[in-house]
Amino acid sequence: MNEQSDSQLIKAALKGSQESFRRIVLSYQQIVYAACYGITKNSTDAQDAAQETFIRFHKNMQQFDTSRPLKPWLLTIAMNCSRSLVKKALINNKLRESAELEEACAKEMPGKELSRQEKHQAIREMVTQLPDSLREICSLFYLAQCTCKEIAGILNTSENSVKVGLHRARKKLLENGIGQWRSV
Structure with missing residues (x-):
């Protein structure tokens, strides 16, 4: 997606458009999953981290500066979600291969x-x-x-x-x- 259409979709999603939010998710779900997979090392945890990424994005969408590109912001959230998931698994001794x-x-x-x-x-x-x-x-x-x-x-x-x-x-x-x- 380009920055302008991302901005328009976010603005529409902030006004309650579920379709706009769905289009954002569909546009970025593969790269978010790929980034999560690289950190978590398995598909189940990567799916969980990717899902958490979009939940956090939805909750904090109003904080996004629509003049900036969305991809780096989403991937920052994805990296943080992935790291959190891995740390939690390590602490609980539940890290599995x-x-x-x-x-x-x-x-x-x-x-x-x-x-x-x-x-x-x-x-x-x-x-x-x-x-x-x-x-x-x-x-x-x-x-x-x-x-x-x-x-x-x-x-x-x-x-x-x-x-x-x-x-x-x-x-x-x-x-x-x-x-x-x-x-x-």
Whole structure:
């Protein structure tokens, strides 16, 4: 979506238009989910964090400055919801690993022909194994398709730090064998 139509939809949603709010959710649900997935490391928690993101967005929509782009604001909420969910799970000792992610990680790559979807799943698993700071940057850049400038704003850091983080993440991923799927 563009900033102008986002602004118009938010203004309509603030006046009670459920259809406008639904259109915002539909426009951003995939990138919000992708960002949440990169932090939570599994689809169930990512869905919960994404849902919480849109609940918080709805509750605080009136605080949004409609002259600014919506995507970074939503992704900031998504990152905070995801981090909160992970912290809560760690504190309660309920952090669980997704069985499908373990399977993707355990697959033998050489000599085995995998579908494009299986390759992407294995790559997403490798990203979830990165340290938190690099995983957040990769998730926002590759999964949520944010620019370095947007990521810097979301993570409250410099654009240069984001670029350095991306470089380090790519290096780490190559060390872990992601080079096998460069054509993905």
